[in-house]
Amino acid sequence: MKPIYLRIFDDLFEKIQSQIYTDGDMLPTELELQHSYGVSRVTVRKTLALLVEQGVVTRIKGRGTFVKNPCKATHNAIALRGFYQELNAQGKTPSSDVLTFEILEPDSIVAEKLKLAANERVYHIVRIRNIDGEPEMMERTYMPVALFPDLTLQVMMASKYAYIESKGYKIANSYQSIMPEMPDRELAKLLNVTPTTPLLKAISTGELADGCLFEYTINYFTLKQYSFEFIATR
Amino acid sequence: MKPIYLRIFDDLFEKIQSQIYTDGDMLPTELELQHSYGVSRVTVRKTLALLVEQGVVTRIKGRGTFVKNPCKATHNAIALRGFYQELNAQGKTPSSDVLTFEILEPDSIVAEKLKLAANERVYHIVRIRNIDGEPEMMERTYMPVALFPDLTLQVMMASKYAYIESKGYKIANSYQSIMPEMPDRELAKLLNVTPTTPLLKAISTGELADGCLFEYTINYFTLKQYSFEFIATR
């Protein structure tokens, strides 16, 4: 059962995406939302804070809450959504080619990043991820075998995050470090770019709600069909 | 007068930075913090939510609130702090070389990004920003003259954000778009890198609390002394 503030979030977000509220429109006031959803002000405010964080609305004291530019086909970096979920929400068609699927002893970097116990083994999975059939990014992921004893290649051809949550795990957040990098010849070929095209490299560590680290991932984005965006707040 | 939750945030953050609470330590519980600061639970929770957002602590249900790895010399991308403030907090010495300081008619991109009225003029300022004397990034900023009629070159040699806030404006957030880019020969020279070193380009639009757009900025990071980090949450 989702908490109330998330259900209200989903409802408002859906109304914004379906243009019931559109660019520049003022959302109902906090008081009106309290009444229409029958909840307290704190709950309404928690929902609205989420919408602000996700860049969907802006709130201005004394004026109101306003819808921002309609969501474009972008990668919202601080909203941790899987590739599948993010693209589906944008009406695009995601797909994945699994290049590597193996279990191995982690090297010391991976072991340290995932804070693994000695002798713990990991999956090593490499995927090319396509948008509408065109390669957009390469993903190299390491996940502890202990957490996902029944992970299959089938799962990795679809949505990793949907699988993880279907197992009852709660994905909490992801610590990301971003840098530019030139592709080697092989990677350029896989992503269908020239070797002189710089890529965006993102190294991330994923954490569950209980503090457990569940993935160490290196992504290379071409940003051909994607833009990498987020909102910084003071 | 700062709100209470920010004052408590500052206090806890300072205690973490000065190692009173260090890596892995458990912070006092919400109940204890309520008593020691004499505030309500909601206020305590707002403070702790901020610490989580800034990546300083992790909270685990049923266990407690724990300090994360001590803050490294990084660029926390979603904590909108000025270059000066961010580096000072990390014990580094920031400095700036102002290469361009002029007032001009904005081109259509700048005018659109800042939602300027017709004929409104902007500052165009280019700076090289150094860490401990070594160039780390190049910044190209456009700011509406109407908002800052008395902006001086002196100001831009120091802290832009400190100046803006000294004028009574409240900086709210910044919409950022990230991509890799190769430097041209001139930029590579200014940043003291080879022309084959890819840079991280960040395009941002800054917004005040009243919804006013106050800057359109393009940054090029070398990431020689810096790493670009943030936390995505689900």
Next chain:
DNA sequence: AAGTGGTCTAGACCACCCC
């Protein structure tokens, strides 16, 4: 003056973790 969002309080119940 009326309406808006920003902050804050004092309670309550629940789910989760560990002993």
Next chain:
DNA sequence: GGGTGGTCTAGACCACTTG
């Protein structure tokens, strides 16, 4: 069972914007 954080309520006062 006792402690933890997660959610939620019903109030209150304030600062800011707009007419």
